[in-house]
Amino acid sequence: MKSIPRTGMSAEEHLIVDAGNRIRFADERMPAILATPWLVAHLEYAARAAIAPCLEDNERSVGTFIEVEHLAPTPEGSAVVCRARVIHVDGAVVTFQVEAHDEVELIARGLHRRRVIDVDRFARRVARKQTKK
Template sequence: MKDTLQAGLEQTLKYRVPRERTVPFLYPESDHFRIMPEVFATGYLVGFIEWACMEALAPHLEEGERTVGTMINVTHEAATPVGMEVTATVRCVEVDGKRTVWAVEARDEVDVIGRGTHERFVINYDKFTQRVATKGKK
Protein backbone atom coordinates (compact mmCIF):
# COMPACT_ATOMS: atom_id res chain seq x y z
CA MET A 1 0.00 0.00 0.00
CA LYS A 2 1.26 3.45 -0.86
CA ASP A 3 1.91 5.96 1.90
CA THR A 4 -0.59 8.31 0.25
CA LEU A 5 -3.47 6.64 2.09
CA GLN A 6 -4.40 8.75 5.10
CA ALA A 7 -7.31 9.00 7.50
CA GLY A 8 -9.75 11.59 6.22
CA LEU A 9 -9.91 10.21 2.67
CA GLU A 10 -13.52 10.37 1.49
CA GLN A 11 -15.35 8.81 -1.46
CA THR A 12 -18.91 9.06 -2.75
CA LEU A 13 -20.50 6.49 -5.05
CA LYS A 14 -23.95 6.64 -6.67
CA TYR A 15 -26.07 3.74 -7.94
CA ARG A 16 -29.60 3.45 -9.31
CA VAL A 17 -31.31 0.39 -7.79
CA PRO A 18 -32.42 -2.13 -10.42
CA ARG A 19 -35.01 -4.82 -9.74
CA GLU A 20 -32.23 -7.46 -9.68
CA ARG A 21 -30.76 -5.89 -6.50
CA THR A 22 -33.94 -6.28 -4.46
CA VAL A 23 -34.68 -8.77 -1.70
CA PRO A 24 -36.37 -11.47 -3.85
CA PHE A 25 -33.19 -11.71 -5.95
CA LEU A 26 -30.75 -12.05 -3.03
CA TYR A 27 -31.22 -15.81 -2.68
CA PRO A 28 -33.89 -16.68 -5.26
CA GLU A 29 -33.78 -20.34 -4.19
CA SER A 30 -35.19 -19.31 -0.80
CA ASP A 31 -38.96 -19.01 -0.50
CA HIS A 32 -38.41 -16.55 2.37
CA PHE A 33 -36.59 -14.10 0.12
CA ARG A 34 -38.81 -14.62 -2.96
CA ILE A 35 -41.96 -13.52 -1.12
CA MET A 36 -40.45 -10.26 0.19
CA PRO A 37 -41.09 -6.79 -1.31
CA GLU A 38 -38.89 -5.56 -4.13
CA VAL A 39 -36.72 -3.13 -2.16
CA PHE A 40 -32.93 -2.71 -2.09
CA ALA A 41 -31.65 -5.75 -0.19
CA THR A 42 -29.43 -5.42 2.86
CA GLY A 43 -26.94 -7.83 1.27
CA TYR A 44 -26.63 -5.58 -1.76
CA LEU A 45 -26.39 -2.49 0.46
CA VAL A 46 -23.37 -4.08 2.15
CA GLY A 47 -21.80 -4.79 -1.22
CA PHE A 48 -22.46 -1.23 -2.36
CA ILE A 49 -20.70 0.14 0.71
CA GLU A 50 -17.75 -2.19 0.11
CA TRP A 51 -17.62 -1.02 -3.51
CA ALA A 52 -17.38 2.62 -2.39
CA CYS A 53 -14.49 1.75 -0.05
CA MET A 54 -12.71 -0.21 -2.80
CA GLU A 55 -13.04 2.80 -5.14
CA ALA A 56 -11.51 5.03 -2.46
CA LEU A 57 -8.64 2.63 -1.84
CA ALA A 58 -7.78 1.78 -5.47
CA PRO A 59 -5.43 4.71 -6.18
CA HIS A 60 -3.45 3.92 -3.02
CA LEU A 61 -2.69 0.26 -3.78
CA GLU A 62 0.52 -1.13 -5.19
CA GLU A 63 0.61 -3.46 -8.20
CA GLY A 64 -0.83 -6.86 -7.25
CA GLU A 65 -2.68 -5.58 -4.18
CA ARG A 66 -6.41 -5.73 -3.54
CA THR A 67 -8.51 -5.21 -0.41
CA VAL A 68 -10.91 -7.56 1.32
CA GLY A 69 -13.68 -6.73 3.74
CA THR A 70 -13.18 -8.24 7.18
CA MET A 71 -15.86 -6.55 9.28
CA ILE A 72 -19.07 -4.70 8.63
CA ASN A 73 -21.34 -3.11 11.22
CA VAL A 74 -24.09 -1.30 9.35
CA THR A 75 -27.71 -0.52 10.06
CA HIS A 76 -30.38 -0.74 7.37
CA GLU A 77 -32.85 1.92 8.42
CA ALA A 78 -35.13 2.58 5.45
CA ALA A 79 -36.44 0.73 2.41
CA THR A 80 -35.45 1.91 -1.07
CA PRO A 81 -37.69 1.10 -4.04
CA VAL A 82 -36.56 0.04 -7.51
CA GLY A 83 -35.41 2.95 -9.65
CA MET A 84 -34.31 5.20 -6.82
CA GLU A 85 -30.71 6.39 -6.67
CA VAL A 86 -28.61 5.51 -3.63
CA THR A 87 -25.43 7.28 -2.57
CA ALA A 88 -22.71 5.84 -0.35
CA THR A 89 -20.30 8.20 1.37
CA VAL A 90 -17.32 6.54 3.01
CA ARG A 91 -14.58 8.20 5.05
CA CYS A 92 -11.37 6.56 6.19
CA VAL A 93 -11.08 7.00 9.95
CA GLU A 94 -8.06 4.78 10.63
CA VAL A 95 -5.05 3.39 8.81
CA ASP A 96 -3.14 0.76 10.79
CA GLY A 97 -0.64 -1.01 8.55
CA LYS A 98 -2.66 -3.03 6.04
CA ARG A 99 -5.91 -2.42 7.96
CA THR A 100 -8.27 0.45 7.26
CA VAL A 101 -11.48 1.43 9.06
CA TRP A 102 -14.24 3.43 7.39
CA ALA A 103 -17.20 5.45 8.64
CA VAL A 104 -19.97 4.76 6.15
CA GLU A 105 -23.35 6.23 5.34
CA ALA A 106 -25.81 5.39 2.57
CA ARG A 107 -28.79 7.50 1.53
CA ASP A 108 -31.51 7.21 -1.04
CA GLU A 109 -33.29 10.23 -2.51
CA VAL A 110 -35.38 10.61 0.67
CA ASP A 111 -33.73 8.99 3.70
CA VAL A 112 -30.52 7.83 5.31
CA ILE A 113 -30.81 4.11 4.60
CA GLY A 114 -27.77 2.84 6.47
CA ARG A 115 -24.73 3.84 8.48
CA GLY A 116 -21.94 2.28 10.47
CA THR A 117 -18.36 1.11 10.05
CA HIS A 118 -16.46 -1.13 7.70
CA GLU A 119 -12.97 -2.65 8.01
CA ARG A 120 -10.79 -3.71 5.08
CA PHE A 121 -7.34 -5.31 4.78
CA VAL A 122 -4.86 -5.00 1.94
CA ILE A 123 -3.85 -8.37 0.51
CA ASN A 124 -1.46 -9.64 -2.12
CA TYR A 125 -3.86 -11.00 -4.75
CA ASP A 126 -1.66 -13.88 -5.94
CA LYS A 127 -0.84 -15.15 -2.44
CA PHE A 128 -4.48 -14.86 -1.39
CA THR A 129 -5.81 -16.80 -4.39
CA GLN A 130 -3.15 -19.48 -3.90
CA ARG A 131 -4.26 -19.98 -0.28
CA VAL A 132 -7.90 -20.18 -1.36
CA ALA A 133 -7.07 -22.72 -4.08
CA THR A 134 -5.16 -24.85 -1.57
CA LYS A 135 -8.06 -24.67 0.86
CA GLY A 136 -10.47 -25.71 -1.90
CA LYS A 137 -8.47 -28.88 -2.56
CA LYS A 138 -8.81 -30.10 1.04
Protein backbone atom coordinates in the same frame (compact mmCIF):
# COMPACT_ATOMS: atom_id res chain seq x y z
CA MET B 1 1.33 0.20 -0.70
CA LYS B 2 2.27 3.13 -2.89
CA SER B 3 1.09 5.41 -0.10
CA ILE B 4 -0.55 5.00 3.30
CA PRO B 5 -4.31 5.70 3.19
CA ARG B 6 -5.10 8.95 4.99
CA THR B 7 -7.93 9.74 7.34
CA GLY B 8 -10.64 11.49 5.36
CA MET B 9 -10.03 9.72 2.03
CA SER B 10 -13.42 8.83 0.59
CA ALA B 11 -15.34 7.53 -2.39
CA GLU B 12 -18.93 7.05 -3.51
CA GLU B 13 -20.84 4.35 -5.34
CA HIS B 14 -24.13 5.11 -7.07
CA LEU B 15 -26.91 2.68 -7.85
CA ILE B 16 -30.53 2.61 -8.95
CA VAL B 17 -32.84 0.17 -7.19
CA ASP B 18 -34.06 -2.30 -9.82
CA ALA B 19 -35.03 -5.95 -10.26
CA GLY B 20 -31.39 -7.03 -9.83
CA ASN B 21 -30.86 -5.53 -6.37
CA ARG B 22 -34.25 -5.47 -4.72
CA ILE B 23 -35.74 -7.94 -2.28
CA ARG B 24 -36.92 -11.23 -3.79
CA PHE B 25 -40.00 -11.53 -1.59
CA ALA B 26 -41.85 -8.47 -2.92
CA ASP B 27 -45.51 -9.19 -3.65
CA GLU B 28 -48.86 -7.40 -3.80
CA ARG B 29 -48.52 -6.44 -0.11
CA MET B 30 -44.72 -6.09 0.27
CA PRO B 31 -43.22 -3.26 -1.80
CA ALA B 32 -40.13 -3.86 -3.92
CA ILE B 33 -37.24 -2.22 -2.04
CA LEU B 34 -33.42 -2.30 -2.00
CA ALA B 35 -32.18 -5.56 -0.46
CA THR B 36 -29.74 -5.24 2.44
CA PRO B 37 -27.08 -7.53 0.90
CA TRP B 38 -26.87 -5.29 -2.18
CA LEU B 39 -26.69 -2.19 0.00
CA VAL B 40 -23.79 -3.72 1.94
CA ALA B 41 -22.04 -4.71 -1.30
CA HIS B 42 -22.13 -1.15 -2.61
CA LEU B 43 -20.87 0.24 0.71
CA GLU B 44 -17.92 -2.17 0.37
CA TYR B 45 -17.35 -1.09 -3.25
CA ALA B 46 -17.15 2.54 -2.08
CA ALA B 47 -14.60 1.66 0.60
CA ARG B 48 -12.52 -0.33 -1.87
CA ALA B 49 -12.53 2.61 -4.29
CA ALA B 50 -11.52 5.06 -1.55
CA ILE B 51 -8.13 3.40 -1.01
CA ALA B 52 -7.52 1.95 -4.48
CA PRO B 53 -5.13 4.79 -5.46
CA CYS B 54 -2.87 3.82 -2.53
CA LEU B 55 -2.35 0.24 -3.68
CA GLU B 56 0.44 -1.31 -5.72
CA ASP B 57 -0.46 -3.38 -8.82
CA ASN B 58 -0.07 -6.61 -6.82
CA GLU B 59 -2.34 -5.43 -3.98
CA ARG B 60 -6.07 -5.40 -3.38
CA SER B 61 -8.20 -4.76 -0.31
CA VAL B 62 -10.59 -7.34 1.09
CA GLY B 63 -13.43 -6.81 3.53
CA THR B 64 -12.90 -8.25 7.00
CA PHE B 65 -15.67 -6.66 9.08
CA ILE B 66 -18.91 -4.81 8.49
CA GLU B 67 -21.55 -3.50 10.87
CA VAL B 68 -24.37 -1.66 9.14
CA GLU B 69 -27.76 -0.44 10.28
CA HIS B 70 -30.24 -0.49 7.39
CA LEU B 71 -32.42 2.38 8.61
CA ALA B 72 -35.02 3.00 5.92
CA PRO B 73 -36.54 1.34 2.84
CA THR B 74 -35.70 2.56 -0.65
CA PRO B 75 -38.27 1.78 -3.37
CA GLU B 76 -37.54 0.40 -6.80
CA GLY B 77 -36.52 3.16 -9.23
CA SER B 78 -34.81 5.26 -6.54
CA ALA B 79 -31.21 6.46 -6.72
CA VAL B 80 -28.85 5.60 -3.87
CA VAL B 81 -25.44 7.07 -3.02
CA CYS B 82 -23.14 4.93 -0.85
CA ARG B 83 -20.19 6.70 0.78
CA ALA B 84 -17.13 5.41 2.60
CA ARG B 85 -14.62 7.58 4.47
CA VAL B 86 -11.36 6.42 6.05
CA ILE B 87 -11.42 7.00 9.80
CA HIS B 88 -8.48 4.88 10.99
CA VAL B 89 -5.42 3.16 9.54
CA ASP B 90 -3.44 0.49 11.38
CA GLY B 91 -0.83 -0.90 9.00
CA ALA B 92 -2.64 -2.96 6.38
CA VAL B 93 -6.03 -2.59 8.13
CA VAL B 94 -8.19 0.38 7.18
CA THR B 95 -11.44 1.32 8.96
CA PHE B 96 -14.21 3.28 7.26
CA GLN B 97 -17.33 5.10 8.28
CA VAL B 98 -19.98 4.10 5.73
CA GLU B 99 -23.37 5.57 4.96
CA ALA B 100 -25.99 5.54 2.24
CA HIS B 101 -28.67 8.04 1.23
CA ASP B 102 -31.56 7.85 -1.19
CA GLU B 103 -33.22 10.98 -2.60
CA VAL B 104 -35.15 11.47 0.65
CA GLU B 105 -33.10 10.38 3.67
CA LEU B 106 -30.21 8.54 5.27
CA ILE B 107 -30.91 4.84 4.69
CA ALA B 108 -27.85 3.19 6.25
CA ARG B 109 -24.80 3.86 8.40
CA GLY B 110 -22.05 1.82 9.97
CA LEU B 111 -18.42 0.72 10.12
CA HIS B 112 -16.37 -1.33 7.71
CA ARG B 113 -12.81 -2.68 7.82
CA ARG B 114 -10.65 -3.78 4.93
CA ARG B 115 -7.21 -5.40 4.85
CA VAL B 116 -4.68 -4.70 2.12
CA ILE B 117 -3.40 -8.02 0.78
CA ASP B 118 -0.83 -9.27 -1.73
CA VAL B 119 -2.86 -10.90 -4.53
CA ASP B 120 -0.33 -13.65 -5.33
CA ARG B 121 0.03 -14.73 -1.71
CA PHE B 122 -3.76 -14.64 -1.30
CA ALA B 123 -4.25 -16.76 -4.45
CA ARG B 124 -1.79 -19.36 -3.14
CA ARG B 125 -3.74 -19.55 0.12
CA VAL B 126 -7.00 -20.06 -1.77
CA ALA B 127 -5.39 -22.74 -3.98
CA ARG B 128 -4.18 -24.65 -0.89
CA LYS B 129 -7.74 -24.72 0.43
CA GLN B 130 -9.07 -25.99 -2.88
CA THR B 131 -6.69 -28.95 -2.83
CA LYS B 132 -7.91 -29.92 0.67
CA LYS B 133 -11.53 -30.49 -0.42
